[in-house]
Amino acid sequence: MEYGAELTNVAVDKLPVNITKQPETKVSDVKHPADWQWDAEDAEKELEETVPVAVKANYTGKDKENYEIQQITITVTRSACEHPATKTEGKIASTCTQNGYTGDIYCEQCGRKLKDGIETAKQPHELKKTEKKDATAVAAGNIEYYHCEVCGRYFSDSEGRNEITKDSTVIPATGEKPTEPTTEPTTEPTTEPSTKPAVKPAKKGTKLVDSKGTTYSVTVKTTKLTGNSVGTNAFKEIYYKAVIKVPKSKLKYYTKLLKKRGVSSKAKIKK
Numbered sequence: 187m188e189y190g191a192e193l194t195n196v197a198v199d200k201l202p203v204n205i206t207k208q209p210e211t212k213v214s215d216v217k218h219p220a221d222w223q224w225d226a227e228d229a230e231k232e233l234e235e236t237v238p239v240a241v242k243a244n245y246t247g248k249d250k251e252n253y254e255i256q257q258i259t260i261t262v263t264r265s266a267c268e269h270p271a272t273k274t275e276g277k278i279a280s281t282c283t284q285n286g287y288t289g290d291i292y293c294e295q296c297g298r299k300l301k302d303g304i305e306t307a308k309q310p311h312e313l314k315k316t317e318k319k320d321a322t323a324v325a326a327g328n329i330e331y332y333h334c335e336v337c338g339r340y341f342s343d344s345e346g347r348n349e350i351t352k353d354s355t356v357i358p359a360t361g362e363k364p365t366e367p368t369t370e371p372t373t374e375p376t377t378e379p380s381t382k383p384a385v386k387p388a389k390k391g392t393k394l395v396d397s398k399g400t401t402y403s404v405t406v407k408t409t410k411l412t413g414n415s416v417g418t419n420a421f422k423e424i425y426y427k428a429v430i431k432v433p434k435s436k437l438k439y440y441t442k443l444l445k446k447r448g449v450s451s452k453a454k455i456k457k
């Protein structure tokens with residue numbers, strides 16, 4: 187035990203010669219033994235780590251009058267901080283657009299920076315793939331591309347290396363008429379003939395035609411047919427054994443006219 191002063195007849199068991207606890211930074215923060223007090227002026231002295239400070243201590247015991255020396259001077263030395271607890275400050279999480287930082291490490295007790303942080307690498311983009319879509323005459327399509335939902339950028343590759351613009355992903359509409367499906371001609375004829383009626387329903391004055399286009403019978407209701415109103419070949423397609431009904435009043439005239447206009451001589455023209 188060392189003391190800062192030569193003591194004679196002093197009522198002291200022990201006094202600290204070195205202060206080992208942090209974060210006491212003033213003499214008044216340092217605990218003194220019972221019946222002793224730091225001199226008021228010295229109590230305000232700042233304590234720096236490892237720098238010895240001379241401090242006067244006064245004996246205040248009830249029996250102090252019995253002692254010749256009531257004040258001693260001791261040395262108080264604040265020990266170096268052992269940094270019992272640390273905290274990290276300035277940490278930055280990395281993203282696909284910026285590097286991160288692990289943060290600097292500080293002592294929670296003395297506040298010193300103990301260690302610098304280090305930069306961390308960027309994160310990969312969080313890419314969502316969009317499949318290629320062909321453009322049509324009226325609708326735009328798109329190329330295959332990748333979009334990062336974090337930074338909003340577009341890329342042509344799954345690694346996010348080749349950045350492209352959003353506009354460049356668009357395939358403009360062609361503006362052309364869509365081409366006919368190639369399957370149509372082969373499928374239609376196989377079903378249609380079987381469902382068509384063998385004979386189309388007759389309308390007034392129209393031909394009765396079978397599936398081959400042959401006319402079987404015709405009813406002529408008008409009385410106004412003349413050589414000028416009936417075309418030369420108007421009855422050419424008519425079946426040679428067709429039955430042609432005509433108005434009674436015109437039977438004779440029409441028989442002559444129709445045969446001139448292509449009706450077979452074997453056709454039956456009747457009223």
Ligand SMILES: [Zn+2]
Nearest residue numbers: 267269293296
């Ligand atoms: Zn510390």
Ligand SMILES: [Zn+2]
Nearest residue numbers: 282311334337
């Ligand atoms: Zn990104």
